[in-house]
Amino acid sequence: MNEILNPAVERLQQQFKGQVSEFRGEVTLLIPAEVNVDVATLLRDEFAFDLLSALTAVDYCPQTHPRFHLVYIFYSTANKVYLNVRAPLDGDTPSIRTLETVYPSANWREREVWDLFGIHFEGHSDLRRLLLPPDWKGHPLRKDYPLGYEEVQFTFNFDEIDTRKPKGEL
Amino acid sequence: MREIQEFTLDELKIHLSEKALSGETVVLNMGPQHPSTHGVLRLILELNGEIIVNCIPDVGYLHTGIEKNMEAKTYQKAEVLVDRMDYMYAMGNTLVYSLAVEKLTGLQPPPRADAIRVILTELSRIQSHLLWLGTSAMDLAALSTFLYAMREREMVLDIFELVSGARMMTTFIRPGGLWRDVPVQFETMVRDFTKVLPKRLVEYESMLTHNPLFLDRTKGIGKIDTQTCLAYDVTGPALRASGLAHDVRKSNPYSGYDLYDFDVPTQSEGDVYARYLVRIEEMRQSVRIIEQALDKIPYGPVRDQNYKYVPPPRSEIGVSMEALIHHFKLWTEGFVPPKGAVYTTVESPRGEMGVFLESNGTPKPYRVHYRTPSGPLLHALPVIAKGHFVADLIGIIGSIDIVLGDCDR
Amino acid sequence: MGVEPKSGSSGVMTTSLDKMVNWARTNSLWPMTFGLACCAIEMMAMQASNYDMSRFGMELMRASPRQSDLMIVAGRVSQKMGPVLRNLYDQMPDPKWVIAMGDCASCGGVYNNYAVYQGVDEIVPVDVYVAGCPPRPEGLIHGILTLYEKIRAEKVTDWK
Numbered sequence A: 001m002n003e004i005l006n007p008a009v010e011r012l013q014q015q016f017k018g019q020v021s022e023f024r025g026e027v028t029l030l031i032p033a034e035v036n037v038d039v040a041t042l043l044r045d046e047f048a049f050d051l052l053s054a055l056t057a058v059d060y061c062p063q064t065h066p067r068f069h070l071v072y073i074f075y076s077t078a079n080k081v082y083l084n085v086r087a088p089l090d091g092d093t094p095s096i097r098t099l100e101t102v103y104p105s106a107n108w109r110e111r112e113v114w115d116l117f118g119i120h121f122e123g124h125s126d127l128r129r130l131l132l133p134p135d136w137k138g139h140p141l142r143k144d145y146p147l148g149y150e151e152v153q154f155t156f157n158f159d160e161i162d163t164r165k166p167k168g169e170l
Numbered sequence B: 001m002r003e004i005q006e007f008t009l010d011e012l013k014i015h016l017s018e019k020a021l022s023g024e025t026v027v028l029n030m031g032p033q034h035p036s037t038h039g040v041l042r043l044i045l046e047l048n049g050e051i052i053v054n055c056i057p058d059v060g061y062l063h064t065g066i067e068k069n070m071e072a073k074t075y076q077k078a079e080v081l082v083d084r085m086d087y088m089y090a091m092g093n094t095l096v097y098s099l100a101v102e103k104l105t106g107l108q109p110p111p112r113a114d115a116i117r118v119i120l121t122e123l124s125r126i127q128s129h130l131l132w133l134g135t136s137a138m139d140l141a142a143l144s145t146f147l148y149a150m151r152e153r154e155m156v157l158d159i160f161e162l163v164s165g166a167r168m169m170t171t172f173i174r175p176g177g178l179w180r181d182v183p184v185q186f187e188t189m190v191r192d193f194t195k196v197l198p199k200r201l202v203e204y205e206s207m208l209t210h211n212p213l214f215l216d217r218t219k220g221i222g223k224i225d226t227q228t229c230l231a232y233d234v235t236g237p238a239l240r241a242s243g244l245a246h247d248v249r250k251s252n253p254y255s256g257y258d259l260y261d262f263d264v265p266t267q268s269e270g271d272v273y274a275r276y277l278v279r280i281e282e283m284r285q286s287v288r289i290i291e292q293a294l295d296k297i298p299y300g301p302v303r304d305q306n307y308k309y310v311p312p313p314r315s316e317i318g319v320s321m322e323a324l325i326h327h328f329k330l331w332t333e334g335f336v337p338p339k340g341a342v343y344t345t346v347e348s349p350r351g352e353m354g355v356f357l358e359s360n361g362t363p364k365p366y367r368v369h370y371r372t373p374s375g376p377l378l379h380a381l382p383v384i385a386k387g388h389f390v391a392d393l394i395g396i397i398g399s400i401d402i403v404l405g406d407c408d409r
Numbered sequence C: 001m002g003v004e005p006k007s008g009s010s011g012v013m014t015t016s017l018d019k020m021v022n023w024a025r026t027n028s029l030w031p032m033t034f035g036l037a038c039c040a041i042e043m044m045a046m047q048a049s050n051y052d053m054s055r056f057g058m059e060l061m062r063a064s065p066r067q068s069d070l071m072i073v074a075g076r077v078s079q080k081m082g083p084v085l086r087n088l089y090d091q092m093p094d095p096k097w098v099i100a101m102g103d104c105a106s107c108g109g110v111y112n113n114y115a116v117y118q119g120v121d122e123i124v125p126v127d128v129y130v131a132g133c134p135p136r137p138e139g140l141i142h143g144i145l146t147l148y149e150k151i152r153a154e155k156v157t158d159w160k
Helices: A005-016 A031-048 A105-118 A158-164 B018-022 B066-070 B073-081 B090-105 B113-140 B142-163 B188-210 B212-220 B227-229 B237-241 B272-296 B321-332 B374-379 B379-383 B390-400 B403-409 C003-007 C017-026 C036-046 C083-093 C101-107 C137-152
Strands: A019-023 A026-030 A051-059 A068-076 A081-089 A095-097 A120-122 B026-030 B041-049 B052-060 B340-348 B350-359 B365-373 C070-074 C097-101 C128-130
Touching: A005 A019, A005 A031, A005 A081, A005 C003, A019 B340, A026 B340, A031 A095, A051 A105, A051 B350, A051 B365, A068 B350, A081 B340, A105 A120, A105 B212, A105 B374, A105 B379, A120 B090, B018 B340, B018 C083, B026 B090, B026 B379, B041 B212, B041 B390, B052 B379, B066 B365, B073 C101, B073 C137, B090 B113, B090 B237, B090 B340, B113 B142, B113 B188, B113 C137, B142 B188, B188 B272, B212 B227, B212 B390, B237 B272, B237 B350, B237 C128, B272 B390, B374 B379, B374 B403, B379 B390, B390 C097, C017 C137, C036 C070, C036 C137, C070 C083, C097 C137, C101 C128, C128 C137
Parallel strands: A026 A081, A095 A120, C070 C097, C097 C128
Antiparallel strands: A019 A026, A051 A068, A068 A081, B026 B041, B041 B052, B340 B350, B350 B365
């Protein structure tokens, strides 16, 4: 592990009971979901992690505990290191506190996670859909949402698909 | 077919000031189809006369569902979808995906592949900056710059066509190295280009850099300081123009960038003119990197010989049983990387582009997420554009250089 | 054959109404900028000086639908953009034509999923489909010349 990350990781492990793992030179910290704002404030103020590089989620659908992992990736421009932090979430409409007050860039990122995964962020100033139309039903990037694959029109089934396909009129 | 869904003023209440609801300021729609928004971006402007009081970007008009589609395809097939995301830096999307897969699987691209990757991505960066120069100068009414910039860009696209067969969406950089070795004329064509470009850059600078009309429209307009940049996660030329010299090629080098000697241009003003100067200087530094890479390029293979992940050459399939079996497995099932998650980044012309790749031991990627630089730039646009005229807004959108395919994926 | 032998000394030429109207329509088609994604960049390359579009009378790209006759849909059409496209098509005055440029506009292209319309002909009637991902500027010019042939074959009796 990078020596620069050592103090930050040890402090987080002691204070918030996180679990550390390492894979291909990257350090990941698994923390309980309730303490995400405190972890972020600590990293920003004391350990100079000034950029929230990425905020995304992973859906482990048939598995219910945990169902989602919310992934935060922090970066420090002074020390040039990345730190991954994961927060497990359960249930069909999980909820977690927003990071917007600590890192303003989390605003749009959390809107995108709400749009595509359905994870609700408490305290967010403007939680509405970002990428899909406002009346869309469902959250596409969940594993139980279908891809929306449409059957391809070849010559042998051209006419039967043609009757079903919508057509634009003049 | 769907109906258009409109926002009511109520829904946007937290963004608009009180004057909008009473009618003192005008709420105007700068719609998805507009000649100077560089793609399908919708802006809802609140105007007090000509001055912008608030500006609300509405994105999602180019959402393609790439991340979900990649989960349904194997690793090799998913790479094709990725090319079309940030369509101005086509080589870079595949580069960052290949770097992520290589980090996950432990593949090592040989030094010749690294050097050619550097040359191709720097050419891609030059091509993106040339298009930016042409279109943003055209927005500020310097119409001839567009035609001159496209002339140089055609030279770069000819090199891409020589190497891979396609002008823009090449899918040439693959996990393990490159698709195949470059032809013999590659070096001559690239050297011709690097001789021609610096002289042409002098021509562009003579047209714009000290032009009083250009200076009036760009100096002092659209300022953003380093604190705001870091708060909104803005990276790339916008951050460098505000003073902080942060470049992924220097701080977390990849593909052998630490072997080459180049500067990271910065300015301190943070306005439209500073971003223009930073990008022109970046083009010169890219030429410097390409010349060094061409001088140092070694001979050797261009793809890692690990046939569990990389297809064996066709000539071996007829004579070796293992090569035939590897070929069969790779084309029917695909390769299976170990379980785990990685995050790799490269420097795109707009900022830091990263891939978060998680695999669960199956031939299809479990979760791919692209951290793209255009989203934060758009998020910071209301802060940059407050208090400016509508005509300045056009210049600002041109200078932050967004690509909507990047933002919406 | 030039104009002088046909007109003789009186300065009068005879032709059919079809041919004259179609000649006038093809020689100054004004396209509307509807560049959405990567194909838009190839459309801009076609407008630049290497593959010049103004030889066909199309150097002006009118951004306003009320002043254009041709809509070149260049790029993928997502769920949010579909109704906007139809809205703009409805605002164009007759006669109007549509070219679907690229694979994503013709049939959904590489993307067969929830977010992309599988072909822009689900929304507007298309006259010419140009294949390619993205099509070369010469490919798009070939598409425009195919549209010229189609327009030249129209007849006055077919007008609605």
